[in-house]
Amino acid sequence: MINVSVVGAGQTKFGRHPEYDLRELFSIAALGAIDEAGIAPEDVEAAFIGNLSSDRFNDQCHIAPMMVDFAGMKGIPATKCEAACASSATALRAAILALESGLYDIVLAAGVEKMSDLPTPGVIETLAKAADNTFEATPGITFPGIFAVLAVAHMHKYGTTREQLAAVAVKNHANAVHNPLAQYQKEITLEKALSSRMVAWPLGLFDCSPISDGAAAVILVRTKDARKYTDAPVKIIASTQASDTMNLCDRDSLSTLYAAKTAAQKAYKQAKLEPRDIDFAEVHDCFTIAEIIATEDLGFFKPGQGGPAVEQGLTRIGAEKTINTSGGLKAKGHPVGATGISQLRELYLQLRNEAGKRQVPDADVGLAHNVGGTGASCAIHICQRW
Amino acid sequence: MINVSVVGAGQTKFGRHPEYDLRELFSIAALGAIDEAGIAPEDVEAAFIGNLSSDRFNDQCHIAPMMVDFAGMKGIPATKCEAACASSATALRAAILALESGLYDIVLAAGVEKMSDLPTPGVIETLAKAADNTFEATPGITFPGIFAVLAVAHMHKYGTTREQLAAVAVKNHANAVHNPLAQYQKEITLEKALSSRMVAWPLGLFDCSPISDGAAAVILVRTKDARKYTDAPVKIIASTQASDTMNLCDRDSLSTLYAAKTAAQKAYKQAKLEPRDIDFAEVHDCFTIAEIIATEDLGFFKPGQGGPAVEQGLTRIGAEKTINTSGGLKAKGHPVGATGISQLRELYLQLRNEAGKRQVPDADVGLAHNVGGTGASCAIHICQRW
Amino acid sequence: MMSSETTILNYQALLNERKLCAAECPSCKTLMLPPRLFCTKCHKRGTRWKVLSGRGKIRSFTVIHIAATTHAADAPFVVVVVRLKEGPSITARLIGVNPLKPEDIKVGASVVADFEEASGPTSDQPDMRLVFRPYLVHK
Amino acid sequence: MMSSETTILNYQALLNERKLCAAECPSCKTLMLPPRLFCTKCHKRGTRWKVLSGRGKIRSFTVIHIAATTHAADAPFVVVVVRLKEGPSITARLIGVNPLKPEDIKVGASVVADFEEASGPTSDQPDMRLVFRPYLVHK
Numbered sequence A, B: 001m002i003n004v005s006v007v008g009a010g011q012t013k014f015g016r017h018p019e020y021d022l023r024e025l026f027s028i029a030a031l032g033a034i035d036e037a038g039i040a041p042e043d044v045e046a047a048f049i050g051n052l053s054s055d056r057f058n059d060q061c062h063i064a065p066m067m068v069d070f071a072g073m074k075g076i077p078a079t080k081c082e083a084a085c086a087s088s089a090t091a092l093r094a095a096i097l098a099l100e101s102g103l104y105d106i107v108l109a110a111g112v113e114k115m116s117d118l119p120t121p122g123v124i125e126t127l128a129k130a131a132d133n134t135f136e137a138t139p140g141i142t143f144p145g146i147f148a149v150l151a152v153a154h155m156h157k158y159g160t161t162r163e164q165l166a167a168v169a170v171k172n173h174a175n176a177v178h179n180p181l182a183q184y185q186k187e188i189t190l191e192k193a194l195s196s197r198m199v200a201w202p203l204g205l206f207d208c209s210p211i212s213d214g215a216a217a218v219i220l221v222r223t224k225d226a227r228k229y230t231d232a233p234v235k236i237i238a239s240t241q242a243s244d245t246m247n248l249c250d251r252d253s254l255s256t257l258y259a260a261k262t263a264a265q266k267a268y269k270q271a272k273l274e275p276r277d278i279d280f281a282e283v284h285d286c287f288t289i290a291e292i293i294a295t296e297d298l299g300f301f302k303p304g305q306g307g308p309a310v311e312q313g314l315t316r317i318g319a320e321k322t323i324n325t326s327g328g329l330k331a332k333g334h335p336v337g338a339t340g341i342s343q344l345r346e347l348y349l350q351l352r353n354e355a356g357k358r359q360v361p362d363a364d365v366g367l368a369h370n371v372g373g374t375g376a377s378c379a380i381h382i383c384q385r386w
Numbered sequence C, D: 001m002m003s004s005e006t007t008i009l010n011y012q013a014l015l016n017e018r019k020l021c022a023a024e025c026p027s028c029k030t031l032m033l034p035p036r037l038f039c040t041k042c043h044k045r046g047t048r049w050k051v052l053s054g055r056g057k058i059r060s061f062t063v064i065h066i067a068a069t070t071h072a073a074d075a076p077f078v079v080v081v082v083r084l085k086e087g088p089s090i091t092a093r094l095i096g097v098n099p100l101k102p103e104d105i106k107v108g109a110s111v112v113a114d115f116e117e118a119s120g121p122t123s124d125q126p127d128m129r130l131v132f133r134p135y136l137v138h139k
C-alpha cells in the first residue's frame, strides 16, 4: 500500500509553444502546482522531473537543476527520470519512493517536453530512438510503425477494425472539447478520422497523437499530512512499474503489452482492488490501437473486446468504463515527458469534482496507465478520492 | 541516517570499447555485481541506471529497459536517471530511497556511457549541452571552458598555479597505475602535464579527463539484510544531493561549487561525521581544478589551500587525506554516466581491503563526490567499513 | 567470424558475409536474436554463433509511409517481424512486395532472408542489411 | 518590445534591437539575467524589461582553443563572465583582445557591451549576439 497523496497539480496548455523555452513551460506548471498546494517554492524539498530527450529536442542536457532553479527552488536535489513516453510516471514513482523513505516531506514530481523546436522529420527520428535503434529503427521502423505492427497483429488475431481504431480518436476528441488545456478542442467525425493521410499502415494521421509542447507538475506529501494542505487531497494507493524487452521481435505476443499487464497486476494487488473497481482511467493512447490494447491489458475488457467496446460507446464518459476524459494523448496532446503527470492531474481533478463538463459522475477510483516507447516500460498509478 | 549496504560491485574496464555496444558494456558490469553479491539476475527487483546522453552519443533513448533485459532482468522496473556527470550518483540515490521505502529488498544501481561512438567534436558539443545552451554554450563555452573559468577565478582569488593543477594529474595518473580497470595505467611527469596542448586556457589536455566508454554497477540491500549476502558488506551512511543554477553567471562565487558545499554539509550531518573523519575520498576531478575545489568544498582543506595541499603531496595514498586512489576521472577514465557508481565501487573495494597496491591503510570511512555538469548538481555518499 | 564473440558488432560482420546468425548458449541451447553476450535462461557468458536458415513466417508487419529523415527516400516500405524456423524472431524490411497493397501481405506467409547493401549518409563502407522476400514455392 | 513578456525569446528580440535587458520584478525590484518569468525572490509573475547600461567588470574568463563543431571556425576566442554595473552577471564573448595573450586580460577590468551578427549554420536570419569589448577611458 502506498501512503502518498497529491495536494496540488498544475499544467500548461498542451500544444505548440514557440513563445516559451523549456524552463518557462516547466515553471508555469510547477508554480501552478505549488500555488494550488498553498506552499512556497522554498517548501519543496526534492524534485523528480520526467523528460524524454531535451538532449535532442532542445540541445539541452542536465535540465533538472535548471528547471527547479528557474521556478524558484534553487538548491534542492533535482533528478531527471527517463523512460521514454513514461518518463514522468517514473519521476512520479521516484518521488513517491522518496516520500515513503521518510527522507523528505514535500516532493515535486513533474514532466516537461518541448518537441516543436525540431522540424517534424527530426521529431520522428528522435521518437524512433525510443525503439531499439540497431535492430528496429535502423531497418526503418518509426514510432507509429511500432504500434502499426501491434495493430496488424491485433487485427489478425481478433478481427479488430480500422473503424474501431477511429472510434478511439472520435471519442477522445469529443472529450477534449471540454478540456481547456487540451491541444485540440474540437470534435472530429469517424469519416474524417478514417480518411486521414496514411502514416504507417494501418495507422493514419488521426490514429496518432500530435507533436506537443507542455509541462505538468504535482505536489506530493505523505497521506497522513495531506489534510494540512487541502481539504480534498487525492490519495495514491498504488504505484507500480514494469519493463519488457525493447524489441518487438523478442516478444512472445504482439497483441498485448507484457509490461502493462505486469504493472497492472501488481497495481491491483497493491491497491487490493480489481479492474471492476476502477471508475475511470487515463490510458496511454499514443496511437488509437494503444488505447484498445490498454483497456484489455488493464482487465477492463477481455482480450479482443477492446475494439468492440469503444465502438459500442462503452468507454465514453459515464458509460461502463470511462476512458480518457482529458482527451487522451490523442486530443489533449502528448508532450512525451509530461504525459504521465498530466494523467495524474486529470485523476486529481476528477477525484475532487473539478473536471467541469468532462466530470465522471460518482468517480471514487481512477487509474493512470503510462507506457514508455515500444511498450518496454509501463507505470501504473491508482488514485482514490479522500 | 541511511540504512543501505553494498553487497556487490562490478565494472568494465574504462577506455575505448569499439567492440561493445552500450548494452553489452552494461551487462558485463551488472552481471559482475550480481555474481559478486551471490545472487541471480532474477533476484533483482528494481534498477536505476545513470546515463548522460545515450540519445546523442548512441542514437538510443529509453535505455533502462533495454539494459536490464539484456542482462537477464527482463520485466523489472527500470528507470534512467540523469544529472549530467552525476547521473549515476543520482541513480544510486534513487535506489537507496527505493530500499528505504521498504518496497524493494534488492536493487541494482548502475551507470553506463559510451562516448566514443561520436567523433571528438561531437563529444565536445554534447558535453557542452550540459551547460545552459542558450546562455553559455551558444556564446561558445565548452565544458573544459566552464572549469577554466572556475580555474581563473580560483587563481585570481587564491594564487593557485598551473603547477598545482598539474600536480593533480600527476598524482592521479600515479594511482591509476595500480587500477587494472583504469583507462590510463601509466605515470606522467609534471613537465608533460604542463606542456600539453591548450584546450581552454589555463587548462591543457592533461588537465582534462578523457573521452571514455564504460559501465559500473552495485547491488544494494538494507543494512540489516546485508550479511546474508557477504561477510564484508559496505555500509552507506550518508546519501545527499543538491543543485545550483546552471549558469556560471548567475552564481555568487566562481571559486567554489555551492551544490557540492550544500550536499557535503548535509552528508556530514546525516552521517554524524566531520570532514576530519573521512579517511579517503573519490572526488570528481573532471578537470584538475575540480579536484582542488572539491577538497576545499568538502572541508578537507581551507578555501585556497587545495592547490598547495596537492602540490605538497597531502592527498597521496596514505598521506593526510587520500584523494582518488582509483586514478580519478582523470586517469581511470570518465564515461560520464558511469562515474558515480564507479566511485562507489572504489569505496567498496577499499573498505573491504580489496584495492591491492592502491589500498589505503586503515581505511574505515570513505566519501564519494560526484558533480554534474557545470556544478549544477552534486551528490555525495559516505561509506563505512562493516 | 563464426568463432568470434557474439556481439552486435560481430553480428553485423556476419551479415556482411551474408550470414544471418543467432547466439546459442552452449549449455542450455537457447537461441538468441538479437544476439546476446549472456544466455537469457542460464545467464552464462560464452554464447556462440549459429547460422540460421533464413526461412520463416510473418508475425506482423507495417508499411512506413512517413519515415525518419534518414529513411525518407525509401518510403513507402514494408517492415516485417518474422518468426524464423529455428525459433527466434527478427525485424527487417520485406522486399519484393507492393507496399501500396498491404492487403496482399499476409500474417503467416512464408519469407526468406536476403541481403542488400545498406545505403545511408552515415556509412562510408556500406554494410549489408538483412531483408526478407516472399518465399515462393516453385511447383 | 520593451512591454513584452520577459521570456528568453523576447530577450533575444531585444538584443536584435541592440538592447541588453534584464527582467525586473515590479514588487521587489530584483533584477534577473538571464531573464525569468517569475521573480527569484518573491516568486511573482509579471517581471518587466529594464535596459542595462552594458558597463561591467570581468569576474572571470577563459580562452576556448578547442571548440564545439558549431564554433570551431572562431577558435581561439575569449569568453568572459561579466558583473554588470546594475548587479546581474552575464556570460558572453570578449572581443578586441588577443586570445593568444590571456595574461593581458585581467579579472576586474572594465568592459562594455556591444552587439555583432551571430553567424552559424542554423540561423536563417542572423540574430544579434551580445559581446563585450574592453572599456577604454579616453583622457
Ligand SMILES: [Zn+2]
Residues within 6 Å of the ligand: C025, C026, C027, C028, C029, C030, C039, C040, C041, C042, C043, C044
Ligand atoms: Zn543457457
Ligand SMILES: [Zn+2]
Residues within 6 Å of the ligand: D025, D026, D027, D028, D029, D030, D039, D040, D041, D042, D043, D044
Ligand atoms: Zn520580487
